[in-house]
Amino acid sequence: AHERDALTAAVYAYRSMLPKFQQLEHKVREEQIAVDRSHLKALILKGMSMNEAISSLIHEESEPIDIEPEPDVPEEELTQERFDTIRSKLEALRAENRLFEDRIEDLERLVEFLKFRESELTYSLDIVTQKNHWNVKRDREVVKKQSELKQAQRDIETLSKQLRNLQSRLTQLRGVKHLEIRGDMLAVKTLEKFTQESIEEYTRKVAPLKHGDIILFEDASGGGPTTAQMLIDREIRAIIIDTPLSHLARAELVDALIPVIDANEVDLKRVDEFAFVNRKKFEHQLQEFMKRVQEQARIKGEDRLVAMVEKYRQETER
Template structure:
């Protein structure tokens, strides 16, 4: 093993697998470079799992099936090599190639992470204390799940959550987070040994993946495409090439991030990932970061009419709305860069590089200017041609290639100067357009602001009017009710002043608490007449209390319980219903006409006296009848005894 750090190469020595892993975990390098991952054998997965976050395992010779020798790669990138059979020499070349961005990163994990939140230790057996402890732990698990959920939402990281409820808390929570381990670093920390455990497990791929370290490698080797994505339960994917032709159109339900990544990789290399909504969903941003592609977001979310218009321009029908949204996003992104692509085509025709149009366009989209992109493609082609030529052992010096190279560079410089001048003019025009549009937007914003303020003021006034109208209706209803009550009270006062009415003391219910309230507020004296609204639930004791207090009469809205009636009847305390006496009541005040009350009391007491006399007479007759029957039985018994005595004496005389 050798290390390359800050431009210095240092020989480290030979390591066992265990010591190598310990060394990597201690140093936390950016890249671990190797010429072939097959040399790790069955320990490859174990080695990948042991790498610290942020450290990449890179196979510098290329992805499987397309590998090249270290020597050919070193020659292409200007690295001098020594003994090809020296393992330290191979390690040095691998490190230098990786430092130049050569090679493919070995991907063992999906861009998905499982985060499990569970209790930290067993509850054990026990009584109340164990139950309280179990509930406390489940509440802690619930709080930790809510905390992680809040952090993921604030970081705008997509996820799915499954929970198991227990004891008004949670026994378990499992997140499937659509992000890499590096993205979660510092956001979610694992926890062990306490009441709550948090475990973070990356999702392993079924098969290893390989991603180029540099975007140019992917651009050179695979077809460049523009991809539109519509995320959701059903994911829509659309891909078009840099000439605006549709390459792929697909939609699938419950499609994970890793599957989306593989589907797009099989089509080509995306230089632009597009969405139809603004701002871009986290799912789409994740895919764009994974491919290191440009993210296209429209200034405002595309309307359905605009999407349909874009599809009509393409002259294609789709299977569902998800494919429509994805294709509209991709085509909108293509239309945005179409003028630039047409300009590139024109320049490439002048330079005779039309065969490399796709590659040059992809490099320009990736961030290179047109001159740099054309230069890279030209140099790469020349190196390939030089490699194909057989090296000559002895050859005389020939200046023609150098002169040809100088002429090419002069033409390229002239081309770049013209392109630079044109670009300056384009920038000048664009700045003027931007200034005009900014002024227009400012005027429009001011007009919108005034319109919004007027609408808000109008809405506030309408709401205020509605509130006042409601208050007015309520006030009118209260005034109307109080007016009726006032008329009734005036009538009651007139009747009471004239002495033709008896005021009643009103009880809401017939209970001890209500009796205490009446005595406390207005007093309860002998001879008072009570008016009870709801006597239900009263018992024998409270009825005896009323008799003892000397209440003259009781009037109720609802019938008295039978047990109360019996006590009042026995004590000759009159009781009536409000319907019998025509009670007039307003809230806590009630009166009854004196003449009506006196007459009702007199009639009721007279009826009770007659009933009592009838009961006494019936009782006396019953006693006389019982005495007569008893006397007849006694005489019969004596007669029977005398007859038996006479018979006995006669027998004794014989």
Template sequence: EEQFDRVAAKVPPQVELGAVLARVVAEEASVETALADLREDDDESESESEHTERELTDEERRIRELETQVERLQAHVEDLETTVDKKDDRIEELEDELTETRREERQRARERREVSRLQRETDRLERELEAERETVGDLEGKLERLKALWKLDHSNFADVSEAKAGLVPVKVIEQFTTGAIRDADERFGLAEDDIVLFRDASGAGRSTAELLAEIGPRLVLRTGGLSEVADRILFDGDIPVAPAEQVTVQEVDELAVARESEVEAAIEDWERRAADRERQQRAEMVDRLISEHRADRVDRSQG
């Protein structure tokens, strides 16, 4: 019994005590030797069991197939994830390239807009330059015409001296209207003793004629006939009026001149006609008074 207790004290709990006691008693071996032999037997038993595989059931085979499929799918998923990572990296590269391309395109668009703006500005300046050149050309032409105007030939103006003295300015107005007169006054001014030429003298009313009479021109040259009311107002205001054909007028745009001698002749002609008109008016007034007096005497005698 003491031997049993001594053996039991040396045997680990996971080892079967009976097998150890049997070896110690039968083989008269030590506890340590018995334990070592048992371990060798267990290893050999496990090795034999490993070499002898049992046949798997249908369920176990299905499980193994599924596990194999899972392993393959997991490997495929890993491959796909790797591919996705690579594609993500490529997408980032392409997005960076696209961003840079868009930036370059915006820069080129800004440059094109700037070029277009500069081209438009250049075209505008060229048009202005061309217009200025045309204006200069027109002014040069006017200057030449003015020079020619002031260097009038003796054959055309026999009564003009060598220095071309005796020319007077004429202010040309398109129509005998209040608006045209005011416009001319604003553009080049109208003053007393001016010589005024109306290209169209028809249609002037009372207010227009009174406006012209207030200015007091020296002579009014008319193209076309005056209205009766305008003729009477100008006559009462001692404003000489003559047909434009009576005076030779040389024009350069808004500038015009006439010979002083022709102006004086037109005024003298108007004065003669005005004197005749006054005599006729006085005679008509006398005749009217005589007629009224006779009619009054007849009425009294009959009464």
């Protein structure tokens, strides 16, 4: 019971002093007072005020401390033996010092050599870097030139192919022209469509249609009697067609003694924009056309037309 009462009293006393201890901790920390805090708290517990306790401890720590002087060491007597020992050590230290100095000189020379070597390597690196730069530039130029060369080779191949085609077409054209000169082939004017516009465009851009021309229409399906009359007015010799021609246009041309001949019947040949027909086959078709027209005219009793056909045949046979 006494121990419990004593412990209770101690706890009560600590709790009653706790605010003062906290104030003390705050003051020491804020003012940065260099004192022993445990000693300071002990003084306060003895009844001393906070400021008195702090002043007391600061005063104690500022008092000088007596330092006892070191005892004098008696100087050792210098004997010959001790002198020889010291001299031997001194000579050994000097020898060691010379070795260190030589080593330092060697290291300094090594440093100089390494600096020189560094400058050489730096210079070599600059040369290599520059060389690599030019090598890279050269390689790029080589790649560029190789690409240009390949493109040039492709262009040459394309042009060579075009040249071969042109030579082939020129050979064909020369062959056909030779046959035309010999009288085996007849030149034919080629128009795109059987229309008035196509005839006018050809006349404007290429050449006028005139008496005795043989006309090839690529597409004969467009025009009618009016277009046929334009050809009749120009006194063309014949029309070659590769597609059907309207009945009215054909009748108009036949009445004017202009034959309409299928391209397959006259061995039509094309060389670019030029066209040619076999002379013998053309003349054969022309004679057959005249025979048919003359026979039909006799049947119908059209003496005038019969006479016209006969006159035309005589003129063509001269």
